[in-house]
Amino acid sequence: MSGYYAWLRNPHSQRYYEDQRLLALLKPSWLESGRVYGYRKVHHDLRALGESCSRHRVARLMRAQGWHAQVGYRRRPGCHVGVTHNVVTNALDRQLMYLLQIKFG
Template identity: 60%
Template sequence: MRLKYAFIKKHSTDYPVRRLCQTLKVHPSGYYAWLAEPQSARAKEDQRLLGLIKHAWLESGGVYGYRKIHDDLRELGEECGRNRVRRLMQAEGLRSQTGYRRRPGFYGGKPTVASPNHLARQFKVSEPNKVWVTDITYIRTYEGWLYLAVVLDLFSRQVIGWSMKPRMCSDLAIDAMLMAVWRRKPQQQVMIHSDQGSQFSSSDWKSFLKANNVISSMSRRGNCH
């Protein structure tokens, strides 16, 4: 019931409350009584967790379902149940998409010389612009496949840079990093963690990182973290 009330509150600026209550089969008096209640600690935690879920969902290109989102959150150190993630995603209207897969070479392929894994699964970061992570996925659209590169600040779990192109190239990853550097303008050295894909091993990528005081960290083969 509380999820229905939360949905009504979110959309009350776009639609009449009475109509929303009628659609969701709740009484307006119950909604207004809920609105007057102070937000519980559980509800506040749900809101915080929902923010992380949204970022993970957006990072996937809007294609991950609750199972993969739950796995991502667990690997980031979040203590949450799979059913809770499913409930929050359903209430927010975040759904998985079929017809996508991870980009070729994510789990294999022949990389060039890899950078050390400086991150070493230390997902708890003390401040922003200290550790960023990046990844590439590809999704199917009505116009064909598109490649999406995303840069995430590990401190806030916020997407700070992204790039989308119709083909896989080194510029895809560099453009996403360029947006992140331009938006954040870090004053200290930043670590960027990635897999061992060729886009993150190219000479252009390495030159860009060096020019912008960014150190590369790469996961070991067969592990994206």
């Protein structure tokens, strides 16, 4: 029963508090990148601060928060490069199937 009462006093584990501390360090790195960096570069920034944790832990924490890398941020959705082509009307009223039959007979 003593484990239950210990849980009532403090329902979160030590790992939970460590994750919260890491999240406080991860968020500025992710925001300073313009929300572009993924877990690999954020992990690299965390290592530069002197913290030690695995890339998988950083990935798990970022995934839980809904933070992810922006992939293909140079191209906007719906923006197509180039000129649209218009189909030319059949001014000579040619029948393509008839021409193919004559040619390949």
